[in-house]
Amino acid sequence: MSGMDYGNLAYLGILATALVVWFVVQNRQSLNKTLQQAALWGLIFMGVLAGVGLWEDIRQTVQPQQMVMSDAGRIAVPRSPDGHYYLTLEINATPVRFVVDTGATSMVLTREDARRIGLNEEDVIFYSEAMTANGLVRTAPVRLEDVALGPFHDSNLRAFVNEGEMTKSLLGMEYLHLFRRLEINNGQLILER
Incomplete structure (x- = not known):
């Protein structure tokens, strides 16, 4: 990874941390429900990342030969x-x-x-x-x-x-x-x- 990639990764990490802190502070009354929703969104996000990362492999498998x-x-x-x-x-x-x-x-x-x-x-x-x-x-x-x-x-x-x-x-x-x-x-x- 280049220095630019590390910078982008750090920026995304800070942004994600800020969003998580905001989300927890906004919903501190129902923290259990908030954690369940956060876990669900985290799984959805991971699924999308996996789909994007594997898209070329999926396309090669499905594409007619x-x-x-x-x-x-x-x-x-x-x-x-x-x-x-x-x-x-x-x-x-x-x-x-x-x-x-x-x-x-x-x-x-x-x-x-x-x-x-x-x-x-x-x-x-x-x-x-x-x-x-x-x-x-x-x-x-x-x-x-x-x-x-x-x-x-x-x-x-x-x-x-x-x-x-x-x-x-x-x-x-x-x-x-x-x-x-x-x-x-x-x-x-x-x-x-």
């Missing part, structure tokens, strides 16, 4: 609540979550994802450029040894590492064209080989 139907040679991906389609590919045996971007030509990795899949600083040299919705960015062309999506494995695929700030890696049309069928229907992205 990609379905792989290997016998049919297809993958069905439900649309995410934010309107995008996300696919988790294993690159060099490391899971990487991509946002499907039919407006992107290539597979584009964030610098963090590139590091996670084992690309070293000397492997990532930013000498090419790409035009994006946010303007011109520098990119580093790389080769991915092993890319797997469910039962489908591809090797020696071209990708780029983006030097700019990106929150998610992008899965562009070069990869999607490896499938013989790509369909968006009834809130699902369907890929078939």
Whole structure:
């Protein structure tokens, strides 16, 4: 925690203490009833904090995931609540979550994802450029040894590492064209080989 966090925590502690003292002083005639109500509000507050703290875990559990139907040679991906389609590919045996971007030509990795899949600083040299919705960015062309999506494995695929700030890696049309069928229907992205 930084000094600012400690300051905020101290401020909240003083504020909470002042509220508790005020509450007890105001209701000193019926202190037993006041303590019961305070305990109830404390439990409600703790429940809200727990819900907020666990929200990402709850969302990941409830959120629909990609379905792989290997016998049919297809993958069905439900649309995410934010309107995008996300696919988790294993690159060099490391899971990487991509946002499907039919407006992107290539597979584009964030610098963090590139590091996670084992690309070293000397492997990532930013000498090419790409035009994006946010303007011109520098990119580093790389080769991915092993890319797997469910039962489908591809090797020696071209990708780029983006030097700019990106929150998610992008899965562009070069990869999607490896499938013989790509369909968006009834809130699902369907890929078939």
